[in-house]
Amino acid sequence: MHLFGVIITGIGTIFLFLGNLGILRLPDVYNRVQAGTKCTTLGAFLTIIGVGIMQPAWFWKALLIAVFILVTNPIPSHAIARASRKSGVPLCDRSVVDKTREFEEYEEKG
Amino acid sequence: MSIKNRAKSFLYLFLFLVLIWLCLTSTFNRQELFSGIFISLVLALFFNESYLRLGLPPLTLKRFAFFIVYVIVLLKEIIKANFDVAYRIIHPKMPIKPGIVLIKTELKSDIAKMILANSITLTPGTFTLDILRDKILVHWINVKTEDIDEATKIIGERFERYLRVIFARNLH
Missing domain, CATH: 1.20.5 (Single alpha-helices involved in coiled-coils or other helix-helix interfaces)
Known part of the structure; x- marks a missing residue:
């Protein structure tokens, strides 16, 4: 059981590492938000659940923390991305489509 | 009240x-x-x-069952898409095709839309930038289609079909 927990935590740590690598490698703010918050979702989730499996007495506590992370994690990433769109941060030049204009027209139309 | x-x-x-x-x-x-x-x-x-x-609908057995299924689907999508994004990050050429697309939603209540938007954000590869009435602005790391209906089918439909049942007005 302990070994199983260690493995789960290890996988979580790998995802956390990949998330950070993504922040370094990806080209613009929006893609970095993708990496920075997404890989971290599963990373943090698995790490905490793994700790819960290693110490069965903490399992329910760990599960509760994991659920809270799952519920609250989208909000900061959404806030960062929305703020950068509102302040006009451009997309990287590898982007293929940008429907922001269409959305703004829809917004003005009321 | x-x-x-x-x-x-x-x-x-x-x-x-x-x-x-x-x-x-x-x-x-x-x-x-x-x-x-x-x-x-x-x-x-x-x-x-x-x-x-919050305006949560009254709890019934059917709603609860659909909610459980919804959570399982969400977890499955999160794991699947996490591997996808991880692969894109470690690949030396970074096969990303980022873009911002629009999708539609049929959900009416605020809390249902919030859950849908947060589910889209939780699934790696897509996240919600903004939401207005029935349109959601989504950033997509690997744009497969620019068409609004097809994008809705790929991004939103997998969650929305459960949320539609959970937040239906009158359920029998």
């Missing part, structure tokens, strides 16, 4: 808080249990109005 609604929201909130307390203390020790129930009672008394304002 009717007394019945208030009593119901009070009860749900109370049970929810007790459940959280049990998770946190993970013991059935009598002292712990009683202090937990007391604190939950006080909190539920003070906050049942804000719980009511």
Whole structure:
């Protein structure tokens, strides 16, 4: 059981590492938000659940923390991305489509 | 707001808080249990109005079953898409095709739209930038289609078909 927990935590740590690598490698703010918050979702989730499996007495506590992370994690990433769109941060030049204009027209139309 | 609604929201909130307390203390020790129930009672008394304002639909067995299925689908999508994004990050050439697309939603209530938007954000590869009435602005790391209907089918539909049942007005 302990070994199983260690493995789960290890996988979580790998995802956390990949998330950070993504922040370094990806080209613009929006893609970095993708990496920075997404890989971290599963990373943090698995790490905490793994700790819960290693110490069965903490399992329910760990599960509760994991659920809270799952519920609250989208909000900061959404806030960062929305703020950068509102302040006009451009997309990287590898982007293929940008429907922001269409959305703004829809917004003005009321 | 009717007394019945208030009593119901009070009860749900109370049970929810007790459940959280049990998770946190993970013991059935009598002292712990009683202090937990007391604190939950006080909190539920003070906050049942804000719980009511969330506009959650009344709990039925069908809704609960669909919610469980929805959570399983969400977890499956999160894991699947996490591997996808991880692959894109480690690949030396970074096979990304980022873009911002629009999708539609048929959901009406605010809380349902919030859950849909947060589910889209939780699934790696897509996240919600903005939401207005029935249109959601989504950033997509690997754009497969620019068409609004097809994008809706790929991004939103897998969650929305469960949420539509959960948040349906009158359910039989």
